[in-house]
Amino acid sequence: MSQTRLHPTPAGDDDFADPLQYAFASRDADTPQLVSRALDRGQAKLAFQPIVMAADPARTAFHEGLIRLLDDAGRVIPAANFMPQVTNTEIGRRIDVLTLDLALRMLRQNPAMRLSVNVSARSLGDWRWRQTLEAGLAERGALGERLIFEISEASAMMLHEVVMHFMQDxxxxxxxFALDGFGGGMTAFRHLKDFFFDMVKVDKTFVKGIAGDPDNQVLVEALVTVAHQFEMFAIVEGVENAQDARWLQGIPVDCMQGYHFGAPRFEIDDLVRVALP
Incomplete structure (x- = not known):
């Protein structure tokens, strides 16, 4: 006698034997619609992760604001489910606009805060994103002096002339400006010296377990040396334990970021502003 499924499975997939697996698969399949609906309704928050001073990890240099889109029930839609697919699309531009708008609101409400947000190089020419930025910079409170844009290495190198002109402005x-994921892609050093990045964030793939990994130690030291040679602040992200943090302090790096110092949170307690070089 054939077995009848209690719940239909997604087309072409017979691996979901229990309702829970099916529920997760169905939700993932609906992710594009969930993302579009969240953007239409402004259902989003920033989660804040601290970037601490390497010389004194008790001091927060600034926070990174990470966009979190919410479904109709208020649950976070996993960014890994949609960000890689939408970065170069219209949805990606809308996410960047919403992220910037939320960041500017946070800076208005917290005069002691310094905040970084991610932006794709493709959004630098988007009229809605530029309009949002110009409106924020025109306000009182020197919002621009407390705003940092993180641009990924791949994005910056793909549209390096656009990025350079925007930085000049x-x-x-x-x-x-921070170059995100430094060392993890195809940085063209002939372009690096022409950019105006104030800081780099060393790619976290080199950082996990670095205290016991001589190969990654050499790579990270080299990247930090390059950053300092170009008079850029060197930040290492993805620091997850005390052993790695202690090793990194000895290079020395300038700042560190990672779960060892704090996970992204919707609420933040410490807003002491640290003067960066």
């Missing part, structure tokens, strides 16, 4: 207005 923005840095006189106090905006700072």
């Amino acid at each position: 923005m840095q006189p207005r106090g905006v700072a």
